[in-house]
Amino acid sequence: MDVAPGPAERPAPKIRKPLNRPQTTEELGFYAQNHFIMTICAVILFPPFGLIGLYFSRKTNEANKDSDWEDAYLNSSRTIWIDVFGILAGLAIIYTYVLLI
Template identity: 40%
Template sequence: KLHAQQKHPGRKGRSPEELAFYAPNHLCLVVLSILLCLPLGILAFKERKKIVLANRNSEWEQAYKSSRKTGWLSVFSILGGLAIIYLIVLYI
């Protein structure tokens, strides 16, 4: 813990209570969405970066808004990519 504070002197350690407020960043969904549908996957990745920054700065409301948006973008991207693959396989 001391080593982490030496690397970032202005940054305080996070308590377990504060870590419990962290919004999920949906990393696995974002990676899968990038693989299946690149345009929406890139948008989801940009939103994920907003989650990480908001969590780091203890901006919980912004983090949860971005988390919801990232989740929906990822799901739509995955479903769209799977639909395109299904249509290609079906008609080729």
């Protein structure tokens, strides 16, 4: 008799702890970019993607402050991809609008 497997165990949510100390110069050298200027351009051109990019930009800053480099770089790459898609979508809408008028 086959027994159906139980539900997959979900990993516990990651809890970041503040450092409670100033970061060293070596730690400051690992900061991931938050791509804030690109995010602002994406918010102006295509707000749905721009606001998502703003969220990930904020998450990048939080991870940088807590020296969580893995999350910082992951959120940084998410931010840039979403910003690029937002800017391209906004430019495509403007381009299409100009062609149809």
